[in-house]
Amino acid sequence: xxxVALCALPALATLLTLAVxxxxxxxxxxxxxxxxxxxxxxxxxxxxxxPEAPALDGWLAADALGLVVVSLTSVLFxxxxxYTVGYLRRENPRGGRLFIGGLLGFLTATSxxxxxxxxxxxxxxxxxxxxxxxxxxxxxxxxxxxxAVWKYLLLSSVGIALALLGTFFLATAQHxxxxxxxxxxxxxxxxxxxxxxxxxxxxxxxxxxxxTKMGLAPMHTWKPDTYGEAPSLxxxxxxxxxxxxxxxxxxxxxxxxxxxxxGPFVQPILLGFxxxxxxxxxxxxxxxxxxxxxxxxxxxxxxxxxxxxxGIGGAGAYGTVLHxxxxxxxxxxxxxxxxxxxxxxGSSAASSNRGLVRTLPVSGALLVLGLFAISxxxxxxxxxxxxxxxxxxxxxxxxxVATTILVLLAVIFVGxxxxxxxxxxxxxxxxTARARESRWLVxxxxxxxxxxxLLGVYVPGPLQSALARAAVALGGQAP
Numbered sequence: 001x002x003x004v005a006l007c008a009l010p011a012l013a014t015l016l017t018l019a020v021x022x023x024x025x026x027x028x029x030x031x032x033x034x035x036x037x038x039x040x041x042x043x044x045x046x047x048x049x050x051p052e053a054p055a056l057d058g059w060l061a062a063d064a065l066g067l068v069v070v071s072l073t074s075v076l077f078x079x080x081x082x083y084t085v086g087y088l089r090r091e092n093p094r095g096g097r098l099f100i101g102g103l104l105g106f107l108t109a110t111s112x113x114x115x116x117x118x119x120x121x122x123x124x125x126x127x128x129x130x131x132x133x134x135x136x137x138x139x140x141x142x143x144x145x146x147x148a149v150w151k152y153l154l155l156s157s158v159g160i161a162l163a164l165l166g167t168f169f170l171a172t173a174q175h176x177x178x179x180x181x182x183x184x185x186x187x188x189x190x191x192x193x194x195x196x197x198x199x200x201x202x203x204x205x206x207x208x209x210x211x212t213k214m215g216l217a218p219m220h221t222w223k224p225d226t227y228g229e230a231p232s233l234x235x236x237x238x239x240x241x242x243x244x245x246x247x248x249x250x251x252x253x254x255x256x257x258x259x260x261x262x263g264p265f266v267q268p269i270l271l272g273f274x275x276x277x278x279x280x281x282x283x284x285x286x287x288x289x290x291x292x293x294x295x296x297x298x299x300x301x302x303x304x305x306x307x308x309x310x311g312i313g314g315a316g317a318y319g320t321v322l323h324x325x326x327x328x329x330x331x332x333x334x335x336x337x338x339x340x341x342x343x344x345x346g347s348s349a350a351s352s353n354r355g356l357v358r359t360l361p362v363s364g365a366l367l368v369l370g371l372f373a374i375s376x377x378x379x380x381x382x383x384x385x386x387x388x389x390x391x392x393x394x395x396x397x398x399x400x401v402a403t404t405i406l407v408l409l410a411v412i413f414v415g416x417x418x419x420x421x422x423x424x425x426x427x428x429x430x431x432t433a434r435a436r437e438s439r440w441l442v443x444x445x446x447x448x449x450x451x452x453x454l455l456g457v458y459v460p461g462p463l464q465s466a467l468a469r470a471a472v473a474l475g476g477q478a479p
Contacts, residue, residue: 002052003060003115006043006070010036010107018101029100030085036104037074037081040111044074048462058183059118064469065321069248070114072325073241075451076332077107079444080233083336086440087233090343093139105132106237113245119182122249123160123167126213129242130156137230148229155222159212163249166205170253173198184252191259200265203257207269210249213242214303215296216273217280224284227296228348232339235292239299240332244324247306251474254310258475263313270311271401277304278408285415291338291348294419295331298374301412302327308405309389310474312396317476319388321467326381326455333448334370337363340441341423350419355428362442364424366449371420373452375413381455388479 013036017029047062048071054061062070084103093099109132112125130153137149171181173195179186187194212219227235257266281301288294302323309320340363341356342348356364373380376387386409393402459467468478 001055002043002046003062004055006040006074006115007060007108007111009039009043010104010111014101014104014108017097017104021097029097030088033084033100033103034081036107037078040107041074041078044071047071048466054117058180058185059121060115061117062115063117064466064473065248065251066114066116068321068325068463068466068470069244070111072244072328073107073110073114076237076240076328077103079332079447080237080336083233083339083441083444086438087231087339087343089438089440091231093231098135099139102132102136103234103237106136106242108132110241110245113248117184119167119170119184119187119252122252123163126163126210126246126249127160129213129245130160133230133234133238133242136234137226139231139234140229144225145229148225152222152226155212155219159209159219161209162205162212163209166202166207166209166253169198169202169205170256173202184255187256188259191256192261194256194260196260196262199257199260199262203253203262203266204269206253207250207273210246210253211273211303211307213246214250214306215243215277215300216303216307217277217300220277220280220300220303223296223299224293227299227335228290228292232292232335232342232348235295236332236335236339239295239335240328243299243303244328247303247324250307251310255473255475263475267311267313270307271398272311274304274306274308274311275401275404275408277301278308278405278412282408282411282415285412288415288419289350291341291350291353291419291423292335293348294416295334295338298412298416299331301408302331302374305386305389305405308401309392310476312389312392312398312401313476314392314396315471315477315479316389316392316396317474318467318471318478319385319392320474320476321470322388322455322459323382323385325463325467326385326452329448329452329455330370330373330380330382333366333445333452334374336441336445336448337366337370340437340445341367343441350423353423354426356424359428360437362437363445366442366445367420368424369449371416373449375416376409379453379456381452384456384459391479 109128116122177193215223281297284297309316376382390402
């Protein structure tokens with residue numbers, strides 16, 4: 001019942017933190033946050049050592065993709081929980097207990113999404129992530145944060161509504177087909193018997209619905225404002241964990257469609273959304289002058305790479321799931337660094353931050369390293385996953401896809417380098433003193449940077465095996 005515990009533990013902790021009123025965030029709630037994060041990570045680790053049979057009549061299970069995503073989410077949440085200890089010593093977000101409660105609710109919802117084998121339960125989990133994150137975006141209670149949370153709720157609600165329609169269409173496609181309704185293993189086992197027209201409609205609606213939560217273009221417009229206004233630790237969880245869980249929704253319907261033999265229908269659509277997202281990200285990254293908004297458009301870029309790899313198929317599917325891990329770790333790393341910058345200077349704008357390697361030496365250095373990591377430079381993990389996707393595109397007879405990706409990645413690198421190197425290596429304003437950085441605030445980014453570097457030179461055997469199994473389940477293959 002460990003898969004149940006992974007969902008139930010943070011849920012109980014959420015109720016506990018919300019039940020007792022308090023005027024300030026901190027104290028025992030922070031202890032609960034860190035303890036639950038550590039316990040959740042330990043439970044996820046045991047699933048790698050000793051796999052567990054499905055629970056709740058097969059509704060919850062840690063298959064290869066679910067295990068990778070729940071583990072990634074758990075790692076990011078644990079690192080963020082430790083960062084929160086240092087953050088709350090500097091900030092006291094308005095909303096009181098909703099801050100810690102929202103974080104724990106987010107962990108609950110993302111765990112449900114990652115482990116769900118029932119597509120209706122997966123939809124409920126994705127809707128719960130929206131409700132958990134919204135109060136965290138509105139932490140400052142000002143006009144800008146209100147606008148950001150309104151845009152997030154509006155567009156997310158539209159996306160979730162479309163995904164619900166897609167779920168209904170999928171249930172209709174399964175009408176009179178053996179197996180439990182909307183249970184993933186039964187859908188895949190009897191995929192050839194599903195009604196093809198309803199299945200196509202379900203794929204389109206679920207792709208657009210969950211693609212909105214991922215931030216695929218043109219449904220990405222909530223990201224810059226939301227990531228820019230939310231606390232950086234929340235933005236990091238959204239960019240690293242929430243988008244990964246939204247990808248699970250896209251991956252599940254892709255599994256069913258591929259098993260039904262709809263590859264020729266599915267793959268061009270995925271490629272179209274992927275390349276469009278890369279193009280939109282490249283256009284908006286050039287000339288960007290705010291670090292957090294830059295990272296938001298970078299997230300649009302990497303969501304595009306995920307569905308592009310899925311659309312290529314073959315080894316591209318392996319590159320996609322590897323990229324999912326690398327992107328989650330790297331994006332969280334960079335947002336935590338951005339949080340350090342905001343805590344030190346009060347702004348993430350380039351005009352307010354110059355010479356960070358002198359004024360914030362650890363965070364400044366991590367920001368420069370993060371530029372090369374997020375742009376897919378060796379020896380970081382994103383280089384390996386992007387190279388796998390490019391090689392798969394060429395191997396699948398799509399050299400134009402590989403060429404387009406390379407050109408857009410080059411444009412994106414130039415835009416990101418212009419902002420980040422200017423902030424990090426430029427001359428600081430006169431009289432700006434070197435700041436002392438809290439260990440709580442730099443431990444997380446350093447740990448994540450080490451993990452991304454490790455994955456660039458060595459992928460551990462158990463992880464490689466899980467990634468390969470996930471790729472095969474998605475209709476691809478290991479390289």
